[in-house]
Amino acid sequence: MTGSPQSSLLGPVQRTVLVIAAVALAIGLTLARGGLQSGSPLDQLARRSLEPEVALSNGRPTIIEFYADWCQVCREMAPAMLQLEQAQANRLDVVMVNVDNPRWQDLVDRYDVNGIPQLNLFNAEGQSVGRSVGLRREQELKQLAASLINGEPLPQLQGVGPSSLRTADTVASGLGAGPRSHG
Numbered sequence: 001m002t003g004s005p006q007s008s009l010l011g012p013v014q015r016t017v018l019v020i021a022a023v024a025l026a027i028g029l030t031l032a033r034g035g036l037q038s039g040s041p042l043d044q045l046a047r048r049s050l051e052p053e054v055a056l057s058n059g060r061p062t063i064i065e066f067y068a069d070w071c072q073v074c075r076e077m078a079p080a081m082l083q084l085e086q087a088q089a090n091r092l093d094v095v096m097v098n099v100d101n102p103r104w105q106d107l108v109d110r111y112d113v114n115g116i117p118q119l120n121l122f123n124a125e126g127q128s129v130g131r132s133v134g135l136r137r138e139q140e141l142k143q144l145a146a147s148l149i150n151g152e153p154l155p156q157l158q159g160v161g162p163s164s165l166r167t168a169d170t171v172a173s174g175l176g177a178g179p180r181s182h183g
Contacts, residue, residue, distance in 0.1 A: 041078035042067065045085060046096045052107060055093035056126035061148035062093040066108065066118040068100050073135045074117045080138035084145055091149050121148060132160045 010018065039047070045065075055062040065081065067074040085094040097104045099116060107113075111120050111131070119132040121144060132144070136157075143155040154160055 040075065041082040042069065042075055042096075045078060045082050045094065046098065048085065049096040050093055052095050052097065055095045056122055058093065059124055060091060060093050061124050061145075062095060062122040062126070063144070063148070064095045064097055064107075064111070064120040064122070066097050066099050066111070066113045066116050066120070068098060068116055070100075071116050077117055077135055077141075080136070080141050083138065084141050088145055088149065092145050119144070121154065123148065123151065130154045130160055130162055132157070134159050 050058075052062075052064060055064070065074075081094060084092075097107055099108050099113060111118070111128075115133045117134070117136075119136065120128060121130045121132070123129050129148070136144070140155075140157055143157070144160070146152075147154050
């Protein structure tokens with residue numbers, strides 16, 4: 001009985017080779033897509049982020065980054081921020097606040113976010129020591145982090161300066177632009 005369904009089935013060796021090839025392909029695809037920690041660096045940072053209140057009260061300096069998923073500069077800066085967060089995990093907190101999430105509107109208003117990415121910089125006591133608006137390269141982020149960790153003055157970088165909280169009068173008067181109005 002030639003041509004029967006049983007004669008076309010794979011033998012045990014062929015099945016084993018096929019299973020090994022399928023597993024190798026699955027592992028290769030997983031690694032090619034960023035490993036088991038899938039998602040962009042921005043997504044990874046957001047998932048790992050502490051609540052702002054926790055970060056500002058745990059005795060470590062903190063960087064709060066105000067960002068948006070659609071922000072190209074935020075995505076460009078994210079790999080360096082993720083690397084910084086991983087390298088300084090026990091010495092510095094990196095907190096991500098999405099300006100498009102209504103949950104964070106009070107923080108967006110309080111810290112006068114009028115452009116993104118905006119980094120608000122806090123010492124170990126949770127006191128604001130400065131802020132930065134716009135793209136920061138890896139070396140600049142390392143300098144900012146070292147200053148915060150060592151309790152030193154912030155480095156003299158363009159776009160880095162003192163921060164101020166918005167007052168109730170400023171918010172009520174409508175002065176100041178929102179983070180999505182810079183287009």
